[in-house]
Amino acid sequence: MAATVSFDFQNCFILTLFCLFLTLFLFVFFFKKPKNGFDLPPSPPSLPIIGHLHLLLLAPIHKCFHKISSKYGPFLHLRIFHVPIVLVSSASMAHEIFKSHDMYVSFRGAVAIDECIVFGSFGFLRAPYGGYWRLIKKIITTKGIGPQALERSHGVRVIELERFYKNLLDKAMKKQSVEIGEEAMRLVNNTLGKLSMGSAFSVEDNDGGKVSEFTVKLSALSRTFFVAQIFNEPLEKLGISLLKKEIMEVSHRFEELLEKTLVRYEEEMDDHQGTEFMDTLMAAYRDENAEYKITRKNIKALFAELFFGAGDTSSTTTRWAMAEIINNPKILEKLREEIDSVVGKTRIVQETDLPKLPYLQAVVKETLRLHPVAPVLSREFEQGCKIGRFYIPEGTSLVINAYAVMRDPDSWEDPNEFKPERFLASSRSGQEEERREQALKFLAFGTGRRGCPGSSLAYILVGTAVGVMVQCFDWEINGDNVNMEEATGLKFFMALANPLTCRPLPRIINH
Numbered sequence: 001m002a003a004t005v006s007f008d009f010q011n012c013f014i015l016t017l018f019c020l021f022l023t024l025f026l027f028v029f030f031f032k033k034p035k036n037g038f039d040l041p042p043s044p045p046s047l048p049i050i051g052h053l054h055l056l057l058l059a060p061i062h063k064c065f066h067k068i069s070s071k072y073g074p075f076l077h078l079r080i081f082h083v084p085i086v087l088v089s090s091a092s093m094a095h096e097i098f099k100s101h102d103m104y105v106s107f108r109g110a111v112a113i114d115e116c117i118v119f120g121s122f123g124f125l126r127a128p129y130g131g132y133w134r135l136i137k138k139i140i141t142t143k144g145i146g147p148q149a150l151e152r153s154h155g156v157r158v159i160e161l162e163r164f165y166k167n168l169l170d171k172a173m174k175k176q177s178v179e180i181g182e183e184a185m186r187l188v189n190n191t192l193g194k195l196s197m198g199s200a201f202s203v204e205d206n207d208g209g210k211v212s213e214f215t216v217k218l219s220a221l222s223r224t225f226f227v228a229q230i231f232n233e234p235l236e237k238l239g240i241s242l243l244k245k246e247i248m249e250v251s252h253r254f255e256e257l258l259e260k261t262l263v264r265y266e267e268e269m270d271d272h273q274g275t276e277f278m279d280t281l282m283a284a285y286r287d288e289n290a291e292y293k294i295t296r297k298n299i300k301a302l303f304a305e306l307f308f309g310a311g312d313t314s315s316t317t318t319r320w321a322m323a324e325i326i327n328n329p330k331i332l333e334k335l336r337e338e339i340d341s342v343v344g345k346t347r348i349v350q351e352t353d354l355p356k357l358p359y360l361q362a363v364v365k366e367t368l369r370l371h372p373v374a375p376v377l378s379r380e381f382e383q384g385c386k387i388g389r390f391y392i393p394e395g396t397s398l399v400i401n402a403y404a405v406m407r408d409p410d411s412w413e414d415p416n417e418f419k420p421e422r423f424l425a426s427s428r429s430g431q432e433e434e435r436r437e438q439a440l441k442f443l444a445f446g447t448g449r450r451g452c453p454g455s456s457l458a459y460i461l462v463g464t465a466v467g468v469m470v471q472c473f474d475w476e477i478n479g480d481n482v483n484m485e486e487a488t489g490l491k492f493f494m495a496l497a498n499p500l501t502c503r504p505l506p507r508i509i510n511h
């Protein structure tokens, strides 16, 4: 018995010593003062090996980060295993970083799974800030979804909005229910497909539906992407590639669909209506002497990522907006008064009406503030930077909690309330100063060079979809109110926990 006790005591002693050394080693290794003498930002207490992982497990990630920053401050240094992170949770800190160091934080970090068609090394989302990224960004903006390019493709959106309305009307006449997010996703994918690929993208063959299937599946694999981001490299070195299988299956099928569309585009080049966007990409692909060679895989990855970046985000925002509107009859009434007085009841609302519908725009903006579908922006410091009295070493991940910034009580009055009026004052003329101030703390589309290039299209798509649904239908739901509970788990996009299934009842009929 005595021997067992002394053996246990010995074991305990050795274990304690081992833990102490490990903690000391990790502390020195990860938290040592940089050689230049500046401190790292403050850090909450952490555990050996896992660092701060235990603080990030029990709620959606933006809420965990919000809880940490509420307790320890708006500028923190964290660690998850071997990954160092700087967490920013205030508008002023975010502004400070992007004003002076945007160039050094314009990289989204290493690729999780190289060959994947979304977030892989052939795409745009994770392309380093450099020549290739600049070339694609220029094509996207000037030929695809920048304001002037959008003016040229206006006709496409008129047709797709009409199709969206007719489909809802058809379901209403048949007394069927619809899921608002799915209807909005179809509108977004069909519009983006048509304006980027022209007639090679077939609405009749349900190309939009097929694209939705893949983007929804990839989104459902968010957790695997996040885990792969942290562990894929060490696991691959050990010959383990379990994480890849499921993601790559969807990726291959998505790529096959895009390849078929590309072939169709090439074969029917003479007798179909192409698009400036695709023609420019194809010309760059065929140009042997191009400075930055664009491969076929690059083009498919770009389309996959555009659909991924546009579909779930815009449809989820539409779903959040309609949920808020259905739960707030006064807002619904005010929206209808505005639309009826500007548009009337003989035609459906159009994107050209949006500038004359400030309350509708404010409702969309307030939805994006309170329910940002991408609540956490993530980048990586490509160079060490001095920020205030702190130093951030190269290779540190930067996490901006846009959710916390847009609910910061120091920046927003009643930050947890849905109050579209807060955006009305700044849309009136002569309020330039207020508008500029608001832009700094409104991060729904990110910020800096890597900010969202699709925001103009997103405002059009969400604004017109919500406008048509409010103008033309009453909405019947099960129960008195929409349940505003948020989906849990590690997700790319912040979504409602439950589908928003409602019955449309025609209010105005336009044939």
Ligand code: HEM
Residues within 6 Å of the ligand: 124, 125, 126, 145, 192, 305, 306, 309, 310, 311, 313, 314, 317, 372, 373, 374, 377, 378, 443, 444, 445, 446, 447, 448, 449, 450, 451, 452, 453, 454, 455, 457, 458, 462
């Ligand atoms: C409500 C709708 C949308 C929201 C809330 C949204 C939000 C975002 C956010 C937060 C980012 C990251 C920005 C950053 O890191 O600073 C982003 C990036 C991006 N978005 Fe959007 N987005 C929306 C719609 C769209 C649409 C319609 C498109 C294209 C058709 C699009 C294409 C992209 C692309 C390509 C990027 C990557 C930019 C880069 O890495 O340079 N997004 N979006």
